[in-house]
Amino acid sequence: MRIAIPLYHRMTALDAIGPYDVLSHLPGATVTFVGEQTGTIRTDTGFLGLTVDATFDQVPEPDIILVPGGPAPVPVEGALLDWLRAADRTSTWTASVCTGSLILGAAGLLKGRRATSNWQARAQLAGYGAHVVEERVVFDGKYVTGAGVTAGLDLALTLAGRIAGDLVAQAIQLGLEYDPRPPYDAGSPERAPVEVVELVRASGR
Amino acid sequence: MRIAIPLYHRMTALDAIGPYDVLSHLPGATVTFVGEQTGTIRTDTGFLGLTVDATFDQVPEPDIILVPGGPAPVPVEGALLDWLRAADRTSTWTASVCTGSLILGAAGLLKGRRATSNWQARAQLAGYGAHVVEERVVFDGKYVTGAGVTAGLDLALTLAGRIAGDLVAQAIQLGLEYDPRPPYDAGSPERAPVEVVELVRASGR
Numbered sequence: 125m126r127i128a129i130p131l132y133h134r135m136t137a138l139d140a141i142g143p144y145d146v147l148s149h150l151p152g153a154t155v156t157f158v159g160e161q162t163g164t165i166r167t168d169t170g171f172l173g174l175t176v177d178a179t180f181d182q183v184p185e186p187d188i189i190l191v192p193g194g195p196a197p198v199p200v201e202g203a204l205l206d207w208l209r210a211a212d213r214t215s216t217w218t219a220s221v222c223t224g225s226l227i228l229g230a231a232g233l234l235k236g237r238r239a240t241s242n243w244q245a246r247a248q249l250a251g252y253g254a255h256v257v258e259e260r261v262v263f264d265g266k267y268v269t270g271a272g273v274t275a276g277l278d279l280a281l282t283l284a285g286r287i288a289g290d291l292v293a294q295a296i297q298l299g300l301e302y303d304p305r306p307p308y309d310a311g312s313p314e315r316a317p318v319e320v321v322e323l324v325r326a327s328g329r
Numbered sequence: 330m331r332i333a334i335p336l337y338h339r340m341t342a343l344d345a346i347g348p349y350d351v352l353s354h355l356p357g358a359t360v361t362f363v364g365e366q367t368g369t370i371r372t373d374t375g376f377l378g379l380t381v382d383a384t385f386d387q388v389p390e391p392d393i394i395l396v397p398g399g400p401a402p403v404p405v406e407g408a409l410l411d412w413l414r415a416a417d418r419t420s421t422w423t424a425s426v427c428t429g430s431l432i433l434g435a436a437g438l439l440k441g442r443r444a445t446s447n448w449q450a451r452a453q454l455a456g457y458g459a460h461v462v463e464e465r466v467v468f469d470g471k472y473v474t475g476a477g478v479t480a481g482l483d484l485a486l487t488l489a490g491r492i493a494g495d496l497v498a499q500a501i502q503l504g505l506e507y508d509p510r511p512p513y514d515a516g517s518p519e520r521a522p523v524e525v526v527e528l529v530r531a532s533g534r
Binding site: 136137138141142144145148149154155156157164169171172173174175177222242243260261271272273274275277278281282285290291293294295297298299300301302303304305306307308310311312313315316317319320321323324327 | 341342343346347349350353354359360361362369374376377378379380382427447448465466476477478479480482483486487490495496498499500502503504505506507508509510511512513515516517518520521522524525526528529532
């Protein structure tokens with residue numbers, strides 16, 4: 125099971141690292157962090173560097189593609205989109221977290237498909253021809269999209285169950301002690317206090 | 330608010346990246362990833378490289394220290410422990426995720442304090458003189474320890490609330506869309522099916 129996760133400047137680290145730390149524990153899995161060129165990219169805050177180990181052309185046919193999101197403008201052309209279109213032809217699963225679905229959309233891969241994204245990016249996702257579903261993890265055939273950032277954990281565990289069965293997925297969950305206890309109930313725009321939603325909208329995060 | 334997160338070979342990436350993606354959004358926060366030497370470290374799976382941007386001696390007095398865990402043997406001496414002991418003298422908060430608490434313990438910082446760790450490391454934590462508490466996030470004065478891996482998200486959000494207030498912490502939660510919906514209820518040894526607990530124990534994760 126070859127998993128490829130593209131990294132690029134100004135991406136959100138947790139979009140990639142949450143699913144990576146789930147999927148990398150699938151039996152026989154290898155994860156390759158791919159990019160336009162090998163070396164270090166800086167994530168959205170500027171505080172963190174992640175290492176690209178292989179160029180896109182070195183990983184042409186991964187079994188699983190997982191695209192992280194971030195605040196950077198969605199590319200309209202370029203190596204990432206070219207690679208996604210080509211690699212998607214043979215992938216078993218093509219997945220995204222947060223605004224990673226906008227990148228899949230820009231590559232033309234979500235036209236007419238059920239998909240989700242960060243709650244603030246739903247209108248933009250619809251602009252790529254996707255049928256936007258307000259759920260945390262959305263499957264449409266081999267296409268799997270997650271809501272904002274931390275939804276990547278739920279997406280990856282669900283995908284792990286489909287690939288390797290419930291026992292293995294549950295063992296991964298226990299290995300990560302994923303028994304969430306958020307101190308607030310503010311993780312969705314439907315339940316967060318109005319002033320919190322307004323604060324986040326104003327900050328553009 | 331200067332936050333320092335030490336990185337080292339064979340650490341678990343998500344232990345660091347979860348809290349980083351919460352705490353980096355505190356107003357005025359800077360995060361520095363520190364280590365014995367600058368450059369790239371490889372995390373526990375071998376699949377991911379993270380960048381150390383500063384050496385320990387370049388970041389002597391952070392306000393917040395956050396130590397990630399991992400499967401590597403706990404050091405009994407060395408630069409990380411020396412730095413932790415020194416930096417802890419002036420820190421406002423000294424925190425750890427997963428077996429990061431064993432490293433704090435090895436540095437002598439948890440003697441007689443309430444603390445937690447990965448569920449499989451509780452006995453080892455007690456060996457450092459800590460009073461082990463089976464909770465997901467444990468505060469004892471300025472010392473804050475989290476349970477396994479993903480507990481870092483709950484720890485960091487709780488800490489964000491103490492530092493910047495509930496509104497800011499809730500805005501960070503919404504920004505990360507942290508509204509967890511795990512597909513299984515297997516994230517704690519108390520509730521996971523027995524065969525899942527046995528599988529994880531056997532794998533040593």
